[in-house]
Amino acid sequence: MKEGCDLETLLGYQMQKCHLLLTSNARAVLDGFGISPAKLAALLLIRENPGCDQTSLGRMLSVNRSSAMKLVDRLEELGLVDRRQGRDMRSNGLFLTDHAELIVGDMLNHVRAAERSITESLTAREGADLLRLLLKLQFGQVCAKT
DSSP: OOTTOGGGGOHHHHHHHHHHHHHHHHHHHHGGGTOOHHHHHHHHHHHHSTTOOHHHHHHHHTOOHHHHHHHHHHHHHTTSEEEEEOSSTTSEEEEEOHHHHHHHHHHHHHHHHHHHHHHTTSOHHHHHHHHHHHHHHHHHHHHHHO
């Protein structure tokens, strides 16, 4: 990169480049499971929030209702999610299937290993600081919107 290039100082640009690198590696390791990073995120959120409805899942993923429905439909087709009576009698809750319960941890371990291959130039402290600061940026945005 040219010395003094403005892109070097743009946080959004640098975060986007890191996002592309992380997503590319995650896609590569998840391809063997037949799912995408977005689908893994949905599975992890459903695991943490069993019985949540599709609308809540969409909010947690920051996607619209239509996208959430398509995502859940695909996870159901893959045999990873069941729709059953949820917390609210008017809507179905989302639950991981037994099969998903068995493999989600393995998927997550593969993604973590892929992330470590990217962050290996950071010390353990730097990695923890990076994650803490990213969470702080996100938390600040959530607080600003409420």
